[in-house]
Amino acid sequence: GENVEQHPSTLSVQEGDSAVIKCTYSDSASNYFPWYKQELGKRPQLIIDIRSNVGEKKDQRIAVTLNKTAKHFSLHITETQPEDSAVYFCAARDSGGSNYKLTFGKGTLLTVNP
Amino acid sequence: NAGVTQTPKFRILKIGQSMTLQCTQDMNHNYMYWYRQDPGMGLKLIYYSVGAGITDKGEVPNGYNVSRSTTEDFPLRLELAAPSQTSVYFCASSYSSVYYEQYFGPGTRLTVT
Numbered sequence: 001g002e003n004v005e006q007h008p009s010t011l012s013v014q015e016g017d018s019a020v021i022k023c024t025y026s027d028s029a030s031n032y033f034p035w036y037k038q039e040l041g042k043r044p045q046l047i048i049d050i051r052s053n054v055g056e057k058k059d060q061r062i063a064v065t066l067n068k069t070a071k072h073f074s075l076h077i078t079e080t081q082p083e084d085s086a087v088y089f090c091a092a093r094d095s096g097g098s099n100y101k102l103t104f105g106k107g108t109l110l111t112v113n114p
Numbered sequence: 115n116a117g118v119t120q121t122p123k124f125r126i127l128k129i130g131q132s133m134t135l136q137c138t139q140d141m142n143h144n145y146m147y148w149y150r151q152d153p154g155m156g157l158k159l160i161y162y163s164v165g166a167g168i169t170d171k172g173e174v175p176n177g178y179n180v181s182r183s184t185t186e187d188f189p190l191r192l193e194l195a196a197p198s199q200t201s202v203y204f205c206a207s208s209y210s211s212v213y214y215e216q217y218f219g220p221g222t223r224l225t226v227t
Contacts, residue, residue, distance in 0.1 A: 006156075032214050043204060043218040044157070089156055093214060100145050100164060100208065101172070102216060104156040 002027045002094050006105025013080050014113050021088055021108045024072040029095035033073045034102070035064060036089045044089060048075070080112045115140050118219035120205050126225045127195040135190040135222050137205030145208045146188040147216065148172075148180065150201040157204065163188055195226045 003026040013019050025033075034049035050057045050064045050073065057064050061080075066073040077084055087109050091102040121136045139146065144165050149157040159172030163182040177199060179191040188207075192199060205219040 034215070043220050045218070046215055049215070100214075101147075101159060101162060102214075104158075106154075106156040 002030060002092050002103040004090060004092050004103050004105045006090050006108060008108060009106065010109045010111070012111045012113060015080060015082060017080055019075075019077045019080055019084070019110055019112075021075045021090070021110070022072060023074070023090035023092075023105050024070075025092040025103075026071070027092065027095050028068075028071060030092040031095065032093035033064070033066060034091050035062075035075050036091065036104075038087045038089065038107075040086075047088075077110075080110075082112050082114050085110060085112045117141065118205055118207055118217050120203075120219035120222050122222060123220065124223045126227065127192075129195060129197065129226060131195050132191070132193050133195070133224075135192070135203055135205075135224075137188045137190065137219060138186050139188075139205075139207040139217070139219075140186065141207060141209070141217065142185065143207035143209050143217075144185070145210070146182065147206040147208075148178070148188070148190045149204045149206065150174065150199075151204060151221075152201050160190065160203075192224075197226050200224060200226045 006023045031052035036044035037047045038044040061078050063076045087107045089107045090105045094101045118139045147162045148160040158174045161180040163169045169180050203222045206216040208216045
C-alpha cells in the first residue's frame with residue numbers, strides 16, 4: 001500500500017515569514033494529494049489539493065507543488081499569520097482498487113510567533 | 115446541511131465495556147470512513163464503506179466492527195474496550211471515487227481506563 005512521509009514534524013516561524021512542509025509518497029500511481037489543517041481540538045479541514053496532472057496550485061497565501069518524478073509534494077505558506085498555527089497533514093490517494101482511500105502523513109505542528 | 119455529525123463528543127469507558135460511536139452525514143455521500151488519531155500521530159484508517167451494505171477493513175481494524183445499513187449512517191462498534199483504544203475517533207465521508215474530498219466530523223474523544 002501507499003506510504004507517506006512528512007517533514008518536519010514541528011516548524012516554528014516568525015509572523016510574516018514563509019513556511020514549507022514536505023511530503024514524499026511511495027506509490028507512483030497515486031494521483032491526488034490533499035493538505036489538511038487541524039486546529040487544536042478541531043476536525044481536519046481541507047485547505048488545498050492537487051492532482052497529478054498539475055505541477056503547482058495556488059490559493060491566496062498557500063500553494064502546493066508536486067514533483068511526480070521524485071514522488072514528493074510540498075505545502076508553501078507565505079506571509080504567515082498567527083492564525084496559521086495548527087497541525088498540517090498531507091495525504092496521498094491510494095491507486096488501483098483502493099482508490100477511494102487516503103494515506104496520511106504524521107503531521108507537522110506549525111507555530112507562527114507574533 | 116449539517117455535514118458529518120458524530121456522537122458522543124466525549125466518553126470514558128472502563129476496560130471490557132462496549133459502546134457504539136455514531137456517525138451520520140446528510141450530503142448523500144457514498145463513501146464513509148472511520149479514523150483514529152493518537153497524540154502526535156496522523157490519521158489511521160480503521161474501516162471504510164463504499165456504499166450501503168458494503169464495508170471493509172482499513173489499516174487498524176482489530177477490536178472494532180462497523181455496519182452500513184443506510185447511506186447516511188456508519189456506526190463504529192467497540193467490543194471489550196482496551197486502554198489501547200484510547201484515542202480521538204473521526205468519521206469522514208466523500209461523494210465518490212471521482213470527487214475525492216473527504217469531509218470530517220467533529221470527532222469523539224474516547225478514554226478507556
